[in-house]
Amino acid sequence: MKFTTQQLTLMGMLIALNVAVGGIVHAIKLPIFLDAIGTIVAALVMGLAPGIVVGIASFLIAAAVLNPVYVWFIGTQAVIAVFVYLFASRFSAFKSIGRVIPTGIALGIIAGVVSAPVIVLVFGGVAGSGRDLITAGLISTGQQVYKAVILSGAASEPVDKLLQTLAAFYVLKSLPKKVLGQFRNAVLEKNGFL
Amino acid sequence: MLDLYPPARLLSGLLLVTAAFLAKSRFAIELVYIGVLLAVWATNVGMAHLRFVTFISTPLLVALLFIWGVIAAANHVPPPHHSGVDYAVFSWLRIVVCAGALQCLLVPLIEQPSHLKLFLEKSGLAGSLGTLIVASIIFLPEVRRRLRQIIDARRAQGYSLSGLRGIRDLPTLLMPLVSSLLDSATKRAEFWSHRGVLERTQFKGSPYSYSTQPSALALVLTIATCALGYFG
């Protein structure tokens, strides 16, 4: 993997952003995680490989600095980067609010489904969040645990991922053009950010 | 603190995590946990591990007991092994064991970024990726400082940041932060090119000497722990 100097420097900073922002959740006092903003921005501003690297590296660092549980979700971060890049480059999924909303919801469903095996195999089916209530509710209707975890992920993750996708969209839309222009690429132009 | 040869350290950490999954009985996983606690003591991450067990793993235990001990049991949904409550406790132990092993591996490295770069290179990661990870750890306090200043400035303008208003204000808070990072990245890239930073190496060839005996010992102990976990 060959990165330009400018990509390396920005990747380092977006990794730090993911870790730092992930830690201010308590300031907002609501159960959202904000741990993929840097990954989404990296995928849009620099491309697929930088997005994947930012996602994986930020969760490895967050595991050391915040909570070792993060390590188990590096796969989910990689999937987020791939999804965002593919949809932005193929379908201009960030061109307007009307496209961003379904993109964020779809991202949440995919993230929820992809994280389900980890939650079942490593964490015995619990995620330590509101998702567990949905899982419990589904089990009480007779669902097997595996299916319950997949469905609870598909139900709860879209809220968090939609918020983060919208946040990334608004941030990129409102960035100063001269500053963003230093990172001009086809995806940013195709989605109307430049 | 032990300065283990990086591949030995990495292997030990991964083997301990594997041991946690090889263990099939509660006794076995408790044996593995003893091995992990020894490693926690040797790598000086006791406080971090204690914080994890107390604040992060306890809600997970409560959730596990609720799902397996109450809901699944009431709906006759059997766990993969043991009974409901036993499985909940077993799963919790496994989470704690894995967390401890990962903390032994990761926490000391983060506290010494200069060790980290060498560790990553000796473990086979490409030079530029190692540089990038070290740079992000070193820059983390600066990003936190900028975020604090931005939050203070926004509050000083009369905007509340908690609850739904906080969520709505999120892009407004993030915009100057992301903008400043893009700007800093451009300036730093110029600095790296201008001063040939990536071509430089620090003077001391290796800042520390890795001891082979402790490394071998650590590996042996780890393998022994795995065996106990598998056969226990």
Added chain:
Amino acid sequence: MRTGVLRVNLHVLAGPNFSGRTHRLRVSVGLPSNPGAGPVYSEGAYIGPDAASAFSGIASTVAAELDLMAADRVSAKRAMRALEDLGFGYCLGLNPFTLSGGEQVVAAVVVATASGPKRLAIDCALEQLSADARTRLLAYLTTLDGHLTIADNRLDEWFHGREGVEELQAQPDSPMIHPDSSVTSESRPSRVEVIDLSHSYVKGRSVLTGLNLIFSAGELCRLRGPNGSGKSTLSKIMCGLIKPSSGEIRVDGRVVKPWLSPGKYVSYHFQNPDYQLFTNSVRLQLSQSKDPTALARSFGLESHLDDHPLDLPFVLKKRVAIASALARSTGYLILDEPTLGQDRISVINQNRIIAYGLSGLVISHSEMFSGLREITLPGPPRG
């Protein structure tokens, strides 16, 4: 430490904002006029007002940075000694990104000198230092070999040499500040009292102890004190960003609790404009004013009303940030280093705007506020 004998070939660029100093300085060390114009390597070193950009970012301490960037072992050791002589030896063991702005300037300059550049350019970084630190740093720089080019705002505050000074002229259409006093705060200036105020962040270590201060309505004061004396803490308490451990705040005679509504009684302009501009246009940023266009015109921003504030050069960003603090029209205004990035004429005109009928507190190293009533906070208790 050697002083007095000038070994370095010193060139000083004196000139107002928009006179092309940055362009000249960057070109003098082999850099293109703007960052991002492409990779380039040269034997020069450039340190701009954002000194944090002059660190590699891959060294976990200043000492490690010296290890990495110094030309050889001898230069590294010499630079470490120089930092200690300058009184900044404690920075050696610290992460460069945990240092204050002034500490970063000193550390970045010393590290740059250790790398043995033939040319060193320091662009408007020295104004962030206290007078004492600046004098000592300059004395150190003059003992080195090579070419040193310096530019700074309000150079005449501290540089009195005649040799090697080149006067630059501002570009013809540079944005000037017009002291239009009618744009100043529409609300009545407030009288603010601080009564028996104490605060400690950590139990047992007080930052402020039993402080009693009166700020009269319409009075502009200057807040002084060494690092750690609580200037920032006092300002944040008055604005409402921090709840004090004990004590009372009164505005116009009434006891108030600013921490319940931050920014309601006191506006705060922070030092760095990059972290307090939240909108897409200057017009929106100033929209709380009764007449944003007049306010923009008074700060020389009329041709930038539709520009993104963060796309502007630093000096204009600073003006936008100060103007937007004024636009909020609270009865009291705290300004942290309002002269940063501004030349003498701009500061004089800006002061005419902010001093007109406002109650306010200025935190500044600059001697351009020496005529104001000074409030000095004692340093942290020793022992």
